[in-house]
Amino acid sequence: xxxxxxxxxxxxxxxxxxxxRSGQYRSHTAGLGQGYLQSNLAIMPQEYALDFMRFCQxxxxxxxxxxxxxxxxxxxxxxxxxxxxxxxxxAYNVYRSGRLDHDCTDISDIWSDDLVVxxxxxxxxxxxxxxxxxxxxxxxDHDLTVPMFRSNIDTVPAGPFRGKMVVSxxxxxxxxxxxxxxxxxxxxxxxxxxxxWGDPADIGVHAIDRPDxxxxxxxxxxxxxxxxxxxxxxxxAIEAAQLPICITHKPGxxxxxxxxxxxxxxxxxxxxxQS
Amino acid sequence: xxxxxxxxxxxxxxxxxxxxRSGQYRSHTAGLGQGYLQSNLAIMPQEYALDFMRFCQxxxxxxxxxxxxxxxxxxxxxxxxxxxxxxxxxAYNVYRSGRLDHDCTDISDIWSDDLVVxxxxxxxxxxxxxxxxxxxxxxxDHDLTVPMFRSNIDTVPAGPFRGKMVVSxxxxxxxxxxxxxxxxxxxxxxxxxxxxWGDPADIGVHAIDRPDxxxxxxxxxxxxxxxxxxxxxxxxAIEAAQLPICITHKPGxxxxxxxxxxxxxxxxxxxxxQS
Numbered sequence: 033x034x035x036x037x038x039x040x041x042x043x044x045x046x047x048x049x050x051x052x053r054s055g056q057y058r059s060h061t062a063g064l065g066q067g068y069l070q071s072n073l074a075i076m077p078q079e080y081a082l083d084f085m086r087f088c089q090x091x092x093x094x095x096x097x098x099x100x101x102x103x104x105x106x107x108x109x110x111x112x113x114x115x116x117x118x119x120x121x122x123a124y125n126v127y128r129s130g131r132l133d134h135d136c137t138d139i140s141d142i143w144s145d146d147l148v149v150x151x152x153x154x155x156x157x158x159x160x161x162x163x164x165x166x167x168x169x170x171x172x173d174h175d176l177t178v179p180m181f182r183s184n185i186d187t188v189p190a191g192p193f194r195g196k197m198v199v200s201x202x203x204x205x206x207x208x209x210x211x212x213x214x215x216x217x218x219x220x221x222x223x224x225x226x227x228x229w230g231d232p233a234d235i236g237v238h239a240i241d242r243p244d245x246x247x248x249x250x251x252x253x254x255x256x257x258x259x260x261x262x263x264x265x266x267x268x269a270i271e272a273a274q275l276p277i278c279i280t281h282k283p284g285x286x287x288x289x290x291x292x293x294x295x296x297x298x299x300x301x302x303x304x305x306q307s
Numbered sequence: 308x309x310x311x312x313x314x315x316x317x318x319x320x321x322x323x324x325x326x327x328r329s330g331q332y333r334s335h336t337a338g339l340g341q342g343y344l345q346s347n348l349a350i351m352p353q354e355y356a357l358d359f360m361r362f363c364q365x366x367x368x369x370x371x372x373x374x375x376x377x378x379x380x381x382x383x384x385x386x387x388x389x390x391x392x393x394x395x396x397x398a399y400n401v402y403r404s405g406r407l408d409h410d411c412t413d414i415s416d417i418w419s420d421d422l423v424v425x426x427x428x429x430x431x432x433x434x435x436x437x438x439x440x441x442x443x444x445x446x447x448d449h450d451l452t453v454p455m456f457r458s459n460i461d462t463v464p465a466g467p468f469r470g471k472m473v474v475s476x477x478x479x480x481x482x483x484x485x486x487x488x489x490x491x492x493x494x495x496x497x498x499x500x501x502x503x504w505g506d507p508a509d510i511g512v513h514a515i516d517r518p519d520x521x522x523x524x525x526x527x528x529x530x531x532x533x534x535x536x537x538x539x540x541x542x543x544a545i546e547a548a549q550l551p552i553c554i555t556h557k558p559g560x561x562x563x564x565x566x567x568x569x570x571x572x573x574x575x576x577x578x579x580x581q582s
Contacts, residue, residue, distance in 0.1 A: 036320065082357045086375050088387055089360075092572045100437075102465070110365055110463060146355050148357075188385060188574060190377070193456075217571075220495070224571065297367045299463060 039134055040064060041256050047093035047289060053058065053119045056082075058137050060284035062156065062172070069221075069293050070286035071098045071111070071151035072263040075279040078103045081148040083191025087269060088152070088188060090188035094197055094265030096221045098298040099151035100177060106143060108151065110299050112290035117149050130274035134280055142279070154263050155200060157222030157293050161215050162185060162202075164202075169202065170249045177284065178202065179243030184236025187265060192273035199227060199235065200260040201243070203251040212258060221298055228259040233257060243281075315339060321564060322517035328394045333412050335559035336397060337431065337447070344496075344568050345561035346373045346386070346426035347538040348396060349545060350414075350496040350554040353378045356423040358466025362544060363427070365463035367538030367560075369472055371496045373573040374564075375424035381418060381550050383426065385574050387565035392424050398557035405549035410557055417554070429561055430475060432568050436490050444477065445524045452559065453477065454518035455537050458501065462540060465546035474502060474510065476518070476525040487533060496573055504533040520558075525530025 040057060041050055045065050051057035061070055076084060080101070088095035099111045108115040118140045126133045127140065155178070158167055171178045178200045185197040204212045209229055217225035228235045240257060241248045245264055252255050270278050281287065291298045315323055315332060320340050326332035334480070336345055351359060363370035374386045383390040399419065401408045415549045430453070441468045446453045453475045460472040479487045484504055484505055492500035515532060516523045521537055526532050545553050556562060564575045 078357070082353070082360065082378075085357065085360050086377070089372055089375050090574055092574065098366055100364050102361070103357075220571075260364075297495075299365055299367065 033234065041066075045288065045290065049114075049120055051108065052122050054117070055137050058122050061286045061288055062284065065288040067293055069098065069291040069295065069298060070154055070156050071289060072154050072266070073279070073281040074150045074266055074285055075117070075147050075154065076150075076213055076270070076275050078146050078148050078278065080191070080273065080275055084150065084193055085116060085282055086190035087187070088150070088266070090190055091197070091265065093224055093227060093261035094263065096149060096153035096223065097151045098291075099149070101149035103148050106149070108287075108289070110150060111151060112300060115289065116289070117287070118143050121281050121285060121287050121290070122123035123279045123285040125282050127271065127275070127280070128276045129276060130271045132205045139279055142277070149290070151287055152266060153221040153223065153298075155223055155260060156286070158216040158219045158260070160293065161219065165211065165215055167208070167212060167213045171247060176249065177246035179247060179249055180245040180264055181232075181237045181259075182244045182268070184203065185261070193269040195265070195268045195272050197227070198245070198262040198264040198268055199237075199256050200247070200262040201240065201259050203249065203255040204258045206254055206256045209256050209258060213270065216260065223263070226260045227257045229256055229263035232259070232289055252291070315532050316341075320519060321367065321521070323479040324389075324395055327397050328391070328410050333397050336561045336563055337559065340563040342568055342571060344373065344564045344566040344570065345373065346431055346432050346564060347429050348392070348539075348554070348556040348562055349427065350392070350422050351420050351423045351425075352458060352549050353423050354361070354554065355466070355548065355550055357463070359425065359468055361465035362462070363425070363469035363541070364427065365465055366472070366540065367495065367514035368499055368502060369462065369538065371428035371498065372425060373428045373496055373566075374424070376424035378423050379420035381424070383424060383562075383564070384404065386426060390562070390564065392562070396556050396560060396562050397562040399558050400555050402546065402553045402555070405546045410457060413553055426562055426564070427494040427538055427541060428498065428573075430498055430535060431561070433491040433494045433535075435568065436494065437487060440486065440490055442479065442483070446522065450520035451524065454465075454522060454524055455520035455539055456507075456512045456534075457519045457543070458534070468544040470540070470543045470547050471536040472502070473520070473539040473543055474520070475514075476515065476524070476532050476534050478530040479533045481529055481531045484531050484533060491535065498536045498538070501533045501535045504531055507532055507534070510534060549577055
């Protein structure tokens with residue numbers, strides 16, 4: 033990261049996007065574009081898009097759709113005035129036949145006319161709301177990645193997309209669990225209320241200190257492990273589907289949109305005149 | 308309606324569905340299956356389904372998707388244990404090339420392997436919530452249809468689907484408008500908060516006593532006309548798209564599902580174990 037971009041956390045949305053687009057900023061997006069909706073990404077051939085959209089509709093907690101492109105159009109016009117999905121994400125993972133092929137910071141060379149882009153809500157939104165309410169996020173305070181676990185909860189399949197739900201865990205002071213449920217429940221486009229709290233074994237998590245993805249975090253005395261549906265769920269479903277090609281964001285390296293984080297719906301150009 | 312079904316308002320969900328399935332009940336569903344989610348219906352060839360789903364994602368207030376079938380599968384398994392969409396709606400409208408061709412009470416004879424069923428949330432859900440809070444619904448009290456207007460609000464297009472937003476109007480005591488907004492806003496899958504309140508001309512409605520669909524209702528002194536996004540919007544977009552075939556419910560004759568009206572998400576078989 034060059035000195036020019038060392039103060040990106042206080043930069044405007046346009047400055048952040050330009051730094052990412054130019055390839056000069058290639059790191060994670062936590063804390064960037066504060067107040068604006070960030071999204072996970074899944075790009076796939078149109079042939080699979082209807083089934084994937086059905087998978088998301090049937091599994092709204094792990095897969096909240098925030099935007100869908102027109103086929104072959106890289107401009108995400110419902111989410112920003114000038115978002116080119118080929119360049120405006122800091123880093124991408126390219127999968128071929130369900131396996132990670134390579135990562136990159138620009139997908140212009142592999143973009144094609146039959147691709148459809150899906151943007152999916154991410155946990156940043158409800159984490160910000162929890163922090164505003166005075167909840168501390170241990171993984172953020174320690175610059176780590178939230179711990180994620182493959183649960184025993186089945187998703188509802190659609191076409192080739194299926195698999196167990198992946199969940200992320202945050203330790204919440206036990207007496208404040210109802211408050212955490214209530215606050216996160218206000219953000220259905222960011223995984224909403226948790227899917228489980230209490231004994232991890234109830235959802236098939238048998239080693240809370242050995243996450244399947246991310247970093248282990250402590251569950252201090254007086255705290256309850258609380259599990260939210262996680263955006264890695266669609267990635268697992270996509271891997272299982274073995275699509276010939278699929279492009280995702282690199283974990284933590286999200287799409288930053290022009291949509292305010294507290295928007296009622298994630299559509300920039302919708303017609304409402306009073307909200 | 309035979310005597311056997313004269314008490315359908317107090318019948319169980321299974322009894323209601325059986326009466327509809329057998330063709331013995333063919334009337335509107337207002338007040339039936341109380342406490343359960345009812346949905347609008349749009350059935351179309353798979354070729355158009357991805358664009359229609361994009362149209363719904365981009366216009367979530369008029370087009371809240373509550374269910375999508377697998378292609379060619381008439382069983383709406385995410386919305387009920389035994390819902391056969393070919394028989395379980397009291398009456399259907401069949402459109403060909405964008406024009407109403409005929410209505411019927413069973414679509415088994417025109418069902419085909421390439422059809423996709425969309426269920427879309429309807430206003431019954433938030434009307435019930437408003438009535439529980441003591442708001443009176445003039446059109447319901449007088450056994451009329453809510454007045455609907457073609458507004459000047461553009462929808463966000465997707466493929467062949469486009470057009471103005473249709474809105475429904477309810478007169479709300481002016482001092483209780485904020486409360487009506489707050490209550491209906493809790494039901495994003497039933498059109499959510501209103502899109503406009505106050506001067507109808509602001510959204511291109513110039514004759515509040517001459518609705519484009521439904522019946523005129525008074526706006527008494529001390530009341531404000533409040534406009535919600537309406538499920539006729541996708542029907543207008545579908546007509547504009549001139550699909551070779553499209554089947555909808557006959558207005559007021561909804562699909563009654565097994566989903567509780569206050570469910571967080573409209574998925575019967577989702578994996579959550581604690582909600």
